[in-house]
Amino acid sequence: MSFLKKILGLFQKPNFAPYEVIFMRVLFALVAAIAIPGNLPYSGQPYPSGLAHFFDFTWMANDSSLKVLELTYWGALGAFAIGFFPALSGTLAAFILNATGALMNSQGAAKHHLQIIGLILTVFAIHYIIQAIRNPRKMLFPGHEPGSNGIYYAQQTVAAAYLVTGFYKLARSGLEWISDAKYFPLQLEKSTKMDYYNTLTDEAVVGIEQTIGNFLLEYPNWSRLLIGSGLLVEIGAIFLLAGRKWGGIYAILLIVFHLTISEVMHLTFTYNILALLIFFVVPLLRRSPAHRRALSS
C-alpha cells in the first residue's frame, strides 16, 4: 500500500523556475518554427481533415501566399516565445500550423509527423486563452509563474499522445496484437521497400532489413517480444508525468524506442523526439544550486 502511495505521490504538478520556462518555450518555438511545411502543392481537399472541414486552404499551394503565412507564423512564434500576449500569439501560431497540417492531411493520407507540435500548440493556445479570460489585466504578459506557464499542459499532451497510441492498439486488436506480431516481418518488408522506392538509393540498407526480417520470421517469438515491449513502452508513457527524474528517464527510454524503430523501419519521429527532449529531458538538467535558488525565490 505504501509502495502504491509512493508511486502515486510521484505524479505531482512540477514546479519550474522562470528561466526554465523561458528556455523550454524558446526551444519549442524554434522547433515549431521549422515544422511548418515549406511546400504544399495540393490542388484540393478531397478528404477534409481538421480545420479543412471549415476552410478551403488550397491557396497555400501558391508559393508567395505560403511565404506570407510562414512569416506571420514565425512572428507569432517569436512573440509566444518571449511570452508576449500568448493568448493571441499562441492561437495564431496554432491556427496556422493546424491549417497547413489540415491541408496536408486532407488528401486521403494522414501524416502524423507534425501532429505532436500541432497538439502542443493547440493546448498552449487553449491554456492561455483561459488565462486571459480569468485574468484579463495580465493578458499581455502573463509571466512564467507556476500554474501560469503551460509547460505542465504540454507535458500532459505529449504523454496523452503515447497513451492514445497504446490504448488504440489494445482497443482494436486486444492481446491478439501481440500474438499476430509474428506477421511483423511483412510490415518490415513493406516499409523498407516503400522507402527504397522513394528515392531508389537505399539498396544497401534494404539488405540489413531483410536479414532482420528473415530472423524474425524464423523466430516469431522475438517479434512478439519486440512488439509487446513497444506496447508496454507506449502504455507506460503515463510515467512521463511522474516528476522530473522519472519523467526524464522515461523520455530517454521513448527516444531510444523511436530511434530503434527509425533504424529498422525507416520511419522518422523527429518532432516527437524533440518534444521529449524539450519538455522532459531539459528539466532533468535542473539539479544545480543556482536552479534551486531560482526555484525557491
Add this chain to the structure above:
Amino acid sequence: MKTALAVIIVCFSVRENFPFSHFPMYSSFSDYSYYIYFTDSKGEPIPIETLTSHKTSSLKKIYDKEIKKTRKELQAKGEKIEGFRFMTTEQRKPAGELVLDWIYNNTKETALPALNEKRPLRVYQVDLFTKDGEITSIPNLIAEAP
C-alpha cells in the same frame, strides 16, 4: 492529469482530424500486406519522392482509401468480396488511376518537366504473404495513366 485525459478523449472522439489522431498505424497485424511503387512506361521504377516530393507511403494511403471505397461500392451492388486481398486487378484499377491522376495534379509546376519525361506513369501493387516461413511477393501492374 485533466489535460492528458481531455486530449485522450478528444483524440479518440474526433479520430483523424489534424492535429488530433487516434494513431491507428500498426494497430493490427495480418498475414497479408502490400506496397505500391511507380514506374515509367517501360516498367523501370522511378524515384517518386525525388521527382514529386510525395512519399510512396502517403501515396499508398491514398490508393488504399480508394480501394476501400471501391470495395464498399462493389459490396453495395451485391458483389461478394471477402477482403481487400481478394479484389481483382481490374477492381483495383480505378484506385490506381486515381492515385496517378492525383500525382499529376498535386506536383509543383517546377517539378513537372522531370516528371513528364517519365510519363505515362504506371503503378504496381506488390502483395506480400508469408509462406513456409518466407515472404512471398507478387507484383501486379494496376494502372497506367497518360
